[in-house]
Amino acid sequence: MAVYFSGRKKIGEVSVTLDSGRMRIDCAIYEKWIDIDSSTTARCGSPGICQVARTEGVSEKTSQTVEQSISASLGLDDILKLKATIKEVFGYEVNWSHSITTTKTFNFEAPMCGRYSLVIYQLLREYELTCSRQRFWTLRHDVWDKKWSRTIVEYTNTHDALPDVEEFDEICKSRPDCRDKATMPPFHDGILCFDMGKASFRVPYRLTSDGFDVQILKRVISFTFTDYPAGIRGLEQGLTISLPIQVMPEPLVFLSPPQNQEVEAKVFRYMDPDEDQARIPMDVLTGVTTLKGILTLAGQETR
Ligand SMILES: [Zn+2]
Numbered sequence: 001m002a003v004y005f006s007g008r009k010k011i012g013e014v015s016v017t018l019d020s021g022r023m024r025i026d027c028a029i030y031e032k033w034i035d036i037d038s039s040t041t042a043r044c045g046s047p048g049i050c051q052v053a054r055t056e057g058v059s060e061k062t063s064q065t066v067e068q069s070i071s072a073s074l075g076l077d078d079i080l081k082l083k084a085t086i087k088e089v090f091g092y093e094v095n096w097s098h099s100i101t102t103t104k105t106f107n108f109e110a111p112m113c114g115r116y117s118l119v120i121y122q123l124l125r126e127y128e129l130t131c132s133r134q135r136f137w138t139l140r141h142d143v144w145d146k147k148w149s150r151t152i153v154e155y156t157n158t159h160d161a162l163p164d165v166e167e168f169d170e171i172c173k174s175r176p177d178c179r180d181k182a183t184m185p186p187f188h189d190g191i192l193c194f195d196m197g198k199a200s201f202r203v204p205y206r207l208t209s210d211g212f213d214v215q216i217l218k219r220v221i222s223f224t225f226t227d228y229p230a231g232i233r234g235l236e237q238g239l240t241i242s243l244p245i246q247v248m249p250e251p252l253v254f255l256s257p258p259q260n261q262e263v264e265a266k267v268f269r270y271m272d273p274d275e276d277q278a279r280i281p282m283d284v285l286t287g288v289t290t291l292k293g294i295l296t297l298a299g300q301e302t303r
Contacts, residue, residue: 002200002256003193004121004160006272008032011125014085018078022134024144025074025082029090030126033160037120037251042110043169044178050118052251053103055155056095062152063098070150073131095154106250108217113178115166116217120251123158126151159256161201161249165215187215192235193270194243196263199256201249202270207232211292221247222292234285238268241289 013028042048058066071079083094110116128151132144167186172178187204192214194201203214211224211231223241225231231239242262245253266284 002123002158002160002195002198004033004162004200004202006033012090014089016082016085018074018081024132025078026130026132027082027086028128029086030128032124032126033121034124035119036122037118039117039119041115041117042108043115044110044172045112047107047109048116049105049107050120050251051103051105052120052255053101054255055099055101056157057097057099058152058154060098063096065150066096066152070129073147096152104251104254111218113168113172115169117164118249118251119162119164120255121160121162123156125154125156127154157256158198159252160199161252163201163203163216163249165204187213191270192267194265194267196258196265199248199252199258201252211289216247216249218296219247220295222295223289224292225288226290227288230285230288234288235267235269238266238284239289240284240286241265241267241291243291247294
């Protein structure tokens with residue numbers, strides 16, 4: 001799941017005992033999304049850029065902390081035991097090694113008379129580690145002395161893109177060349193989240209007579225419901241749709257590369273989990289939605 005939420009969320013905690021039960025590591029794990037792009041806003045057919053860096057694992061400094069200060073009191077086997085416990089409980093691989101950052105710039109163009117910018121988020125995990133040692137010279141066995149605590153920040157390869165679209169830029173109202181443009185019906189039915197596991201994007205959608213449209217950059221992608229009522233229900237509950245990777249915002253393909261040319265996306269109406277009651281996982285409807293077409297919007301004509 002790569003569904004964006006605001007704020008910091010505790011995903012759980014684990015404890016491992018080491019040194020024949022004389023030492024204990026408590027680890028609380030938190031997740032939060034951070035904005036990682038440096039983007040510009042493009043207006044009315046003009047170009048804009050989105051620059052992102054791909055970083056996985058931990059920073060060089062954190063990596064040294066793990067190696068030196070933590071390993072000094074823990075030993076490699078202890079760290080492996082902690083990582084294995086986290087994997088067992090939460091089902092993912094901990095990555096505390098340092099990786100080299102790669103930066104890439106993407107160019108895009110705003111739709112005619114529209115305004116466009118792209119926000120890219122990366123999922124971060126914070127591990128709050130506390131090491132305690134059992135107190136000696138006491139008859140009680142549950143007295144622990146806190147030895148140290150550290151926070152490790154891990155950059156994951158999970159990303160989310162939020163295109164910020166304004167279908168009609170106010171600036172265009174006063175520009176003579178823009179007035180006569182044929183306007184598309186607006187995207188006002190809400191926001192859909194396309195969740196592909198490691199990558200997700202959120203885009204506005206509008207319902208059509210046989211399905212729905214979404215706009216991703218300069219492309220309008222139309223989907224057809226083979227069963228209309230089921231499709232409408234599916235937008236609330238979740239639908240699985242197979243997508244060609246060309247429709248994914250390009251920076252996401254770079255940051256969280258899909259395995260194949262087609263990706264399976266879980267699609268549902270987006271609500272920030274913090275603002276709303278938690279989404280109850282329901283049966284995802286498969287096969288009621290098919291891709292109908294991809295329309296590339298024209299840029300501004302040369303004046
Ligand atoms: Zn315009």
